[in-house]
Amino acid sequence: MKRVNAYKKLFNVDQDTDLKKLKSTYRNLVKEWHPDKFQSDDEKFAEAEIKSREIIDAYHFLVSVAPETIEANLEEYTSTTTQSGIADYKHKGLLLEISFTNGTTYEYFGVPRNVFNKFINSDKQYRFAKRSIFNSYLYRKSKKDAIAA
Known part of the structure; x- marks a missing residue:
């Protein structure tokens, strides 16, 4: 749960955030922390690379646990948990x-x-x-x- 809460804090979203809001927040964070913005400053460039990887990982994780994603895959999940x-x-x-x-x-x-x-x-x-x-x-x-x- 620490991971879930840390990623939600990074994106500044609550429990019931929809995928559309999550995507727009993701795009804004990527724009803000893209390494190409900091090409002249090596220290900031390295920090931006790390931060952008963290943002990408957080986005993919939050999408995978989003209510819409869970609902879309519910049939497969139910099949797996009942038949396997x-x-x-x-x-x-x-x-x-x-x-x-x-x-x-x-x-x-x-x-x-x-x-x-x-x-x-x-x-x-x-x-x-x-x-x-x-x-x-x-x-x-x-x-x-x-x-x-």
């Missing part, structure tokens, strides 16, 4: 990454350690995840899945 079993999972901090047997991977944000412990200690992990994780936490399709495809 869990192949593998990883938990780091508050991020739970679940790989499904159909090859897709989803990241769930804000999953606390106690919920993860209940998940791994459950005798029916898929059932627990279906009831307590899949529709309870902010999620996005992982880049690992896009790279593998």
